[in-house]
Structure formats: structure tokens, C-alpha cells
Amino acid sequence: VNDYLRGFPDHVAVLLSVELCSLTLQPDDTSIPALIGLCLFGDGAAAVVAAGAQRSPSTPRQGPRVVATRSRLLPDTVDV
Numbered sequence: 001v002n003d004y005l006r007g008f009p010d011h012v013a014v015l016l017s018v019e020l021c022s023l024t025l026q027p028d029d030t031s032i033p034a035l036i037g038l039c040l041f042g043d044g045a046a047a048v049v050a051a052g053a054q055r056s057p058s059t060p061r062q063g064p065r066v067v068a069t070r071s072r073l074l075p076d077t078v079d080v
Contacts, residue, residue: 001013001014001015001048001050002050002066002069003069003071005050005051005052005053006052008052009052009053009054009055010052010054010055011051011052011055012049012050012051012052012055013049013050013052014047014048014049014050015047015048015050016045016046016047017045017046017047018044018045019043019044019045020043021037021041021042021043022042022043025038
């Protein structure tokens, strides 16, 4: 989202993350490892709405801000 808004500073962007561990539920598997996995991992979702620097320049900046980012491309990992 930060990189996108640096390129489009007058936009608003949403970063959405969803994890649906219950989709892998095997009702017939009552083994201890399966039950522990069910107890440790659950469904979840989170979202962040961010506005670019030029979206509303008169609005005071409050809340968290991105101070640094990094991307890394690992070669030969297409099949990993």
C-alpha cells in the first residue's frame, strides 16, 4: 500500500489480509495434532485504509506511519 500511494499520492488504498484456516478442517480427523492445530490457528481478517500524502493535505497526520519498506526478489523460486 505504501509503495502504491507513493506512486499515486492522491489516492486512497485498502490493504486486506484474510486467513481461513477452517477451510482445511477434516471432521473425521480427531487426532491430537489435528486438534492442537484447530486450537492454535483460527480464521482471521484485518484491514488498513491509507490515504496518500496529497489526498487531504490540510488534514493533520495522525496515527501510525510507514518509516521504511523493503522488497526482495529471490531468484529461481517460482516452484517453491
